[in-house]
Amino acid sequence: MTRDPIILTTYDWVPDFPRGHVRDIRIRWLLEEIDRPYRIETVPLQKKTPEHLARQPFHQVPMIRDGELSLFESGAILLYLAEGTDLMPGGDDRMRTIQWLIAALNSVEFYSAAWLVGKFFHKNEQSAAEFGKIAQDKLAHLQDVLKGRDWLVAGRFTVADLLMADILRLPAQHGLLDGLPDLRAYHDRALSRPAFQKALADQIAHFRAADAAMAQASA
Amino acid sequence: MTRDPIILTTYDWVPDFPRGHVRDIRIRWLLEEIDRPYRIETVPLQKKTPEHLARQPFHQVPMIRDGELSLFESGAILLYLAEGTDLMPGGDDRMRTIQWLIAALNSVEFYSAAWLVGKFFHKNEQSAAEFGKIAQDKLAHLQDVLKGRDWLVAGRFTVADLLMADILRLPAQHGLLDGLPDLRAYHDRALSRPAFQKALADQIAHFRAADAAMAQASA
Numbered sequence: 437m438t439r440d441p442i443i444l445t446t447y448d449w450v451p452d453f454p455r456g457h458v459r460d461i462r463i464r465w466l467l468e469e470i471d472r473p474y475r476i477e478t479v480p481l482q483k484k485t486p487e488h489l490a491r492q493p494f495h496q497v498p499m500i501r502d503g504e505l506s507l508f509e510s511g512a513i514l515l516y517l518a519e520g521t522d523l524m525p526g527g528d529d530r531m532r533t534i535q536w537l538i539a540a541l542n543s544v545e546f547y548s549a550a551w552l553v554g555k556f557f558h559k560n561e562q563s564a565a566e567f568g569k570i571a572q573d574k575l576a577h578l579q580d581v582l583k584g585r586d587w588l589v590a591g592r593f594t595v596a597d598l599l600m601a602d603i604l605r606l607p608a609q610h611g612l613l614d615g616l617p618d619l620r621a622y623h624d625r626a627l628s629r630p631a632f633q634k635a636l637a638d639q640i641a642h643f644r645a646a647d648a649a650m651a652q653a654s655a
Numbered sequence: 656m657t658r659d660p661i662i663l664t665t666y667d668w669v670p671d672f673p674r675g676h677v678r679d680i681r682i683r684w685l686l687e688e689i690d691r692p693y694r695i696e697t698v699p700l701q702k703k704t705p706e707h708l709a710r711q712p713f714h715q716v717p718m719i720r721d722g723e724l725s726l727f728e729s730g731a732i733l734l735y736l737a738e739g740t741d742l743m744p745g746g747d748d749r750m751r752t753i754q755w756l757i758a759a760l761n762s763v764e765f766y767s768a769a770w771l772v773g774k775f776f777h778k779n780e781q782s783a784a785e786f787g788k789i790a791q792d793k794l795a796h797l798q799d800v801l802k803g804r805d806w807l808v809a810g811r812f813t814v815a816d817l818l819m820a821d822i823l824r825l826p827a828q829h830g831l832l833d834g835l836p837d838l839r840a841y842h843d844r845a846l847s848r849p850a851f852q853k854a855l856a857d858q859i860a861h862f863r864a865a866d867a868a869m870a871q872a873s874a
Contacts, residue, residue, distance in 0.1 A: 493800045494762045494793060505747050511761060512754035528724050535731035541761050542730060543713045550769045554782065563773065563782035574713060581712045 441473040442517070443501040445491075446639075448478040449646035459510045460498040461639050462602050466514055466595065468631035470521045476642060511541050511599065518595035525590040536588045536596035544578060545603045547571035552606055572612055575604075579619035586625060593626070601626030660692040661736070662720040664710075665858075667697040668865035678729045679717040680858050681821050685733055685814065687850035689740045695861060730760050730818065737814035744809040755807045755815035763797060764822045766790035771825055791831055794823075798838040805844060812845070820845030 444467070446460035460476075467474045479488040484495050492499050492508040499508045500517075507513050515537065518524040525533055548571045554563035578600075581588070588596050604623045607613055613620045626632065663686070665679035679695075686693045698707040703714050711718050711727040718727045719736075726732050734756065737743040744752055767790045773782035797819075800807070807815050823842045826832055832839045845851065 489796075489799075493796050494758070495796070496762070505750065507750060507754050509754050509757045509761060511757040512750065515753060515757075516750050531724065531726060531731065531735050534734060535726050535728050538728045538730040538734075538757070538760070539713070541757070542728060543715070546765060546768065549765065550772075550786075553769070553786075558782070558785045560782055560785060563777070563779055563785070566777045566779060566782070567769075567772075577708075577712050577714070 439472075440503060441475045442467060443477055444474050445477045445479055445499040445501070446497045446642070447481040449650065450481055450643055455640055455643050456636055457606065458497065458639060458643075461635055462510045462599060463498050463500065463513055463517070464635035464638055465598055465602070465632050466517050466523065468634045469523060469598070469629070470517065472517070511537060514595050514599055523593070523595040523598065525592070525594060529590040532589045533594045533596045536594075537599050540596060540600040540603050544571075544574050544600065547574050548603065548607045548612065551612075552610075555610075568612065571607065575607065575612060575616055575619060579616045582622045583618050586622070593629070597622075597626055601632075658691075659722060660694045661686060662696055663693050664696045664698055664718040664720070665716045665861070666700040668869065669700055669862055674859055674862050675855055676825065677716065677858060677862075680854055681729045681818060682717050682719065682732055682736070683854035683857055684817055684821070684851050685736050685742065687853050688742060688817070688848070689736065691736070730756060733814050733818055742812070742814040742817065744811070744813060748809040751808045752813045752815045755813075756818050759815060759819040759822050763790075763793050763819065766793050767822065767826045767831065770831075771829075774829075787831065790826065794826065794831060794835055794838060798835045798841075801841045802837050805841070812848070816841075816845055820851075 444460055444463050446458055450458055464474075479485065479497065489495055491506055494508075496508070498510055498513065499506060500513050502516075507516055515524075515534065524530060547567055550567040551564050551571045554560045554567055585591070587593050588600065601623055604613065604619070605627070608620065608623050613623065663679055663682050665677055669677055683693075698704065698716065708714055710725055713727075715727070717729055717732065718725060719732050720726075721735075726735060734743075734753065743749060766786055769786040770783050770790045773779045773786055804810070806812050807819065820842055823832065823838070824846070827839065827842050832842065
């Protein structure tokens, strides 16, 4: 069976600070893990278009297209692409994997992202401190889960670990994993995978190429 | 085929203000929609136990038990219980339903809950205003999606609508849907369903019975 490549849509360009963290990274990482070919398409960040809005009602990225099916929301895209691969266990562990994928978004990223938005977008230190405190409590609970085990479900790396580890990257970079050595080790274990390293390099290269194209266009 | 009832675990008691909004409401609503019998068990809110933590690593509710399988995280429980029922369409609409369920958590509730936490828990008006502004932008985008259609996917009420409508309740009660009549109509359409009304009455009755038991114990 030959399948058309997945079309993964991200922004044409972003400023330096989110590079490496635009959420197409999650999809690139999974596609590398399952060795599935894909092609990048882009939508403009600065002059958002009606075509973009028609496919992504909140005007964000990533989106994918697989034949006739267009999907947005990184968590849903991960579930879709993981189905039927080694990243999604069977039996009851399938539901436990989905549970942990949603917990990564809803019980961990909710607080860590609110902390980040408060700190770096609203530059509201009080708000950042309030959400940061809850985030650290959640991260400590998560470390307890990971004591004495390498991965969240089924004794192996699943799509839930992929999403959780990506979510831990910014907290790790800003000190929220200090004092949580087992969680830090989990983060490092996941991110040392060659598929993540490839995905990260590819996202960085994508936005660097956009810089070069822009420089040339204005020369 | 006879199946054992689902065991749905919630708190033994909560103060007045979250009553009607404890997240077991989502699971009760779905179980009423699919006419599946269930039994309530409780964990203590005020003296949280190691047994609770062993099943729910972030010390929250709801959890369910179905035979051998124990699950937490309301979004995951909804996906599990909806599978194979009218609330989960087939074909490509299955993935679109999962997409919207995750969007409800991640692109709508993320901002509305950050606004709520800022306003009512941290009593930080600036933080609430900042997150409230983003929440209103997301809600306006959501209204655009719902213009000229009753439900999010497949032309019928699905588990994605159930979760989205529950997420809209607190924003609606606090004025964030003012000026968004189509979204308000969607909210009203979903919440007028008898299954929601029954679930709400049952949650309120559960916590009232706890008040009565407490009063008797101290009489």
